[in-house]
Amino acid sequence: MKGDSCSTCSTKSSCAGGCERSEAELAEMYDLYADTSEGHLIWVELDYSQSNPMLKDVSKELIAKARSFDDQRVIGVLFGPESARYAAREAFNYGADTIYHVRHPTFTDFDLESFTAGLTTVAERVKPNTMILAAGDEGRELGPRAAARMGVGITADCTGLEMEKGVLRMTRPTFGGKLMATIISNTRPQMATVRPGSFLIPEKDEGRQGTVINWPMNPAAGIEPEESAESENEGCLQDAELIISVGSGIGNLRNLELAKEIAERLGADMACSRSVVEKGWMDQSHQVGQTGNVVRPRIYLALGISGALQHQAGMSGSQKIIAINNDPDAAIHQIANISIVGEVGEFLQRLLKKLDEEEPAEV
Amino acid sequence: MKILLMVKQVPDLSASGMDDGKVPRGGPSVLNPQCEYALDAAIALKGEEDEVIAVSMGPPSASGSLLRCLELGADRAYHLCDPDFAGSDVWATAKTLARLIIEKESDFDYILCGQRAADGETGQVPSMLAELLGIPQVSGCHRIIRELAFLHAWRGMSGRIERFELGPKALIAMETGCNVHRLPSMEDFLAAKRKELTVISRKDISLEKSDCGLMGSHTVVKGVHVLTESREGIKLHLDDTSSAVDAVYEAVRRRDK
Numbered sequence: 001m002k003g004d005s006c007s008t009c010s011t012k013s014s015c016a017g018g019c020e021r022s023e024a025e026l027a028e029m030y031d032l033y034a035d036t037s038e039g040h041l042i043w044v045e046l047d048y049s050q051s052n053p054m055l056k057d058v059s060k061e062l063i064a065k066a067r068s069f070d071d072q073r074v075i076g077v078l079f080g081p082e083s084a085r086y087a088a089r090e091a092f093n094y095g096a097d098t099i100y101h102v103r104h105p106t107f108t109d110f111d112l113e114s115f116t117a118g119l120t121t122v123a124e125r126v127k128p129n130t131m132i133l134a135a136g137d138e139g140r141e142l143g144p145r146a147a148a149r150m151g152v153g154i155t156a157d158c159t160g161l162e163m164e165k166g167v168l169r170m171t172r173p174t175f176g177g178k179l180m181a182t183i184i185s186n187t188r189p190q191m192a193t194v195r196p197g198s199f200l201i202p203e204k205d206e207g208r209q210g211t212v213i214n215w216p217m218n219p220a221a222g223i224e225p226e227e228s229a230e231s232e233n234e235g236c237l238q239d240a241e242l243i244i245s246v247g248s249g250i251g252n253l254r255n256l257e258l259a260k261e262i263a264e265r266l267g268a269d270m271a272c273s274r275s276v277v278e279k280g281w282m283d284q285s286h287q288v289g290q291t292g293n294v295v296r297p298r299i300y301l302a303l304g305i306s307g308a309l310q311h312q313a314g315m316s317g318s319q320k321i322i323a324i325n326n327d328p329d330a331a332i333h334q335i336a337n338i339s340i341v342g343e344v345g346e347f348l349q350r351l352l353k354k355l356d357e358e359e360p361a362e363v
Numbered sequence: 364m365k366i367l368l369m370v371k372q373v374p375d376l377s378a379s380g381m382d383d384g385k386v387p388r389g390g391p392s393v394l395n396p397q398c399e400y401a402l403d404a405a406i407a408l409k410g411e412e413d414e415v416i417a418v419s420m421g422p423p424s425a426s427g428s429l430l431r432c433l434e435l436g437a438d439r440a441y442h443l444c445d446p447d448f449a450g451s452d453v454w455a456t457a458k459t460l461a462r463l464i465i466e467k468e469s470d471f472d473y474i475l476c477g478q479r480a481a482d483g484e485t486g487q488v489p490s491m492l493a494e495l496l497g498i499p500q501v502s503g504c505h506r507i508i509r510e511l512a513f514l515h516a517w518r519g520m521s522g523r524i525e526r527f528e529l530g531p532k533a534l535i536a537m538e539t540g541c542n543v544h545r546l547p548s549m550e551d552f553l554a555a556k557r558k559e560l561t562v563i564s565r566k567d568i569s570l571e572k573s574d575c576g577l578m579g580s581h582t583v584v585k586g587v588h589v590l591t592e593s594r595e596g597i598k599l600h601l602d603d604t605s606s607a608v609d610a611v612y613e614a615v616r617r618r619d620k
Contacts, residue, residue, distance in 0.1 A: 110520075113499070137520045141502050144453065144487035148494035153454050153581025156485040169585065174484055180588050187581040223499040223533070225525035226515075242615060266615055284539075299615055310481075322611055333598070338614065340599045340607045350608045358612070 037188040039073035040066035041128035043119060043139065044099070046080055046087050048108045053083060055090045058134040058196040065199045066132060067095030069163035075100065077122050079107040079115055085212060092210035094202070100126075103216045110138045113222025116145045122215070123150060128189045130168050132161070135193035143193040152187035159198045168192065197296075237286070240269035243297045245288055245315070247273040249304020249325055250344050256281060258348040259303055265355055271295065273311050289314040304344040307332025364413040364512065364531075367468060368405045368437060369460060369476035369492070370398040372421050372428040394428040397477030400540030405475045406436040408509045414438045416468060420448055420459060426560065433555035434547035441467065445564040450577030457491035459568075459575050464496065466568045472531040473514060478503060478538045489536035501527045502536040 042062045046053040059076075066074045076096040078084055081103065088099040102118040119142065123131060131146075133139040135157045147154035159180075160171035168190040170183045185191065237243065244263045250256055263270050272282045274289055288295055289311040300318035305311060307323070307330055315321070316335065323336035324347045333339040340347065375391040394402070405415045417432035419425050420443035429440040443459060451459065464471065474493075479486030486502075493500035506517040514529045518538070529535070547555070565575060572578060599607040 116494075137503065140486055141490055141500070144490035145494045145500075147454070147487070148457060148491035151454075153452060154487055154491075155582055156453070156487050174482070174587075182585045182587075183582050184585055185582050223501070223527055223529065226528045228523050228525045230523060268615070301611070301615065320614065322614060338597050338599065338607075338610055340611070342600060342607070347608065347611075351611060354608050354612050358616075 037127045037129040039075050039126060039128045040069060041123055041126065041131040041189060042066055042074065042076050042096070043115075043131075043133040043142065044076040044078040044087070044091055044096075045134060045136070045138070046078060046084055048080070053080060053087050053108075055087050055094070056134070057201060058136070058194075059091070060094045060201045061196070061199040062132050062134060062194060063091055063094045063096050064202050065161060065194075066130070069130075069161075069168075070166075072129065073097045075122075075126055075128060077102060077119055079104075079111075079118060081105045081108060088210070088212045090204075092208045093204040093206060095205075095208070097210050099210060099212045101212055101214050103214055104219055106219055111219055111222065111224075112138075112141055112145065113220040114217065115142050116149060117220045118215070118217055119146050120149045123189060129166060130163075131189035131191045133191075133193045135195050139193050143191065147191050150189075152189060152191055153185045154191040154193070155183045155185065156193050158192045158194045161192060161194065237269055237271055237288070237293045237295050240271075240295065241298045242266060242268040242301070243271050243288075243295055243299070243315075243318075244268045244301045244303065245271040245273070245305060246276055246282075246303045246344075247305030247311075247325075248275040248279070249306065249327075250276070251304065252345075253281065255345045255348055258345070258352060262348065262352055262355065265359075268301070269297075273305050273308075287314075302332050302336070303348070305332050306330045307335065364408075364410070364472045365468070365470060366405050366408065366413065366415045367464060367471045367474045368401055368415055368417045368432060369474060369489075370402065370417055370419045370428050370432060371395045371477070371480045372419060372425040373480050373482045392424060392427065394431050395477050395480045395482075397479060397481075397537055397539075398428070399477075400537040401475040401477050402432055402435060402437075403540055404507050404535075404537060408507065408514070409436065410509075416440065416471075418460065418463065419443065420451070420456060422449075429560055430555055431547070433558045433560065434551040435545060436551075437558075439559040440561070442560060442562045443568075444562050447565040447572055447576045450580060451575060452580035452582045453485050453487040453491060454581045455575050455577075455579040457488050457495055458579065459570060460488070460492050461495040462568045462570050463563060467563075472512070473529070474498075474534040475507075476534070476536050478536045486536075489534060493534040496532075496534070498532045498534055499529070500534040500536065501529065503538040504535050505537070505539045507535060507537075 044059045045056040047056050063074060074096045076091045076099045079102045085101055091099055100122045133143045143154055155170040155172060158170045158172045162169040167184055170192045171180055174181050244259055246259055271286050271288045274287055276282050277284050277287045292314055294314045296317035298319045300315050300321045302323045304325055321336045322338045323332040324340045324344055325332055326343050328341045372392050373395045375393045409415050415437045417429050417437040417440040419429050423444055426442050429442055433440055476489050489502055490500060501516045501518055503518045504516045508515050516527045516535050518525055
């Protein structure tokens, strides 16, 4: 240590280098670098479309998941007017211990600037070990904005979380869902956004209680939409149960009409691959894939779709995939539950015939 | 009006297989699809007096994407290229981009970028960059128009369409748009070669080594594995049997509940 400045004790001036303690030793002795962050902070989202605000399902998932990590506190932050306090009880039922209720009458609507300020202020107060948000439209803005304000890392769109001795192992799909990466964070809180539907919602524990802390807050200055209107078709495909999707293997417009007729009779939504949009046969709003919609229906009926990675990125989350393609080597056959090698046109005619037999159209 | 266009070069998924589960590096690469939307929008907004400056961070090969921006109408470009930038996570990336902007082009009016990259698919950098610069953001946009010095941006948010009116010093991230995907003419190609493409190293923007690249990153990838599909598939042939059609009919009618 001779000659170097030393900050291990208060007797700097009289220290002539005879000191035997090193900074590192002291740090170890007193565990100076021990992590003091504790607890799991969840951004709790409410559904304000009801007269009584209710917890969104994804928030139930996240609270319950955080509860299962370890025995540390689960802290929820919810934004809303006074009436939102009823939702706090629900949060306790799913595993929250403390709810910070950041209050203002306008907080029924998402407000990026105010929510970033509110969330990071609570985080500064409670110093959580982890901080988790749902990866919805709002969370995807709020998460990174809050992370940057706190100067910490964030892992986006996780589908799996595991806690190992205080270290959060975050798993997320990448490259169109073909690869899964496991990521850890060097900074605290360890931040993640999680795709809705990644975890199960447990039974409510009606007896569970907790504490509500009220934090009135004035909205922060930020930008607001000039106008806002219900979207006409957005969200349709994402919510569809049955999707009939066509690729360039559909061959011709006559087959496309057949597919549309079947879709109408089955109550299915129509979708397509990029090549069909490029041909001008269907509108881009129907496109499924990396640059289009991401869908997860119960059944995805792929007609003449080869199944390129970019397309799979938009539909690999489907519960059941049925593929019809005349190329036995098409990638779509690899991921299909039912894969049929054959001409799409012939298949459609036979399916329509089957429909006519089973459910004769009312005349 | 000065518009900064942040773009990323990504591996061309349509050209490269990923059979062994390895992400192809050094293979064919393209301008990230959502950055194409931002490029289109920036060029559409650009008037006579305006300047569009493309910025990209990446290995030497990423200059290809910047060249495309220059060919299609950007006026000049910065290429953040330094081995010290390698391995950046979203935080280190946003920090490096923010530093360049503060050091070199702090008099910008608007920043345009793609919402997310086709390789990492995180979509975090636009928000983090806006926060580090302390400016408002509108993400997930699909349309921008200009009204004098102001921009109007539309986006879909939880089933609603919102329109924002933005004054200078704001960031817009494009989710989709009108993907014209123009091909540059020979004239464009030659013009681009005369435009200024500045390569920027870590020292040029006085960034500490510990503040960028792998060292400056807050997240660490612990492992990557290929997702093996565990779907129980049944294979049928349309010619052999009518059971194929029957199986599909049963499945779609039951909705497989």
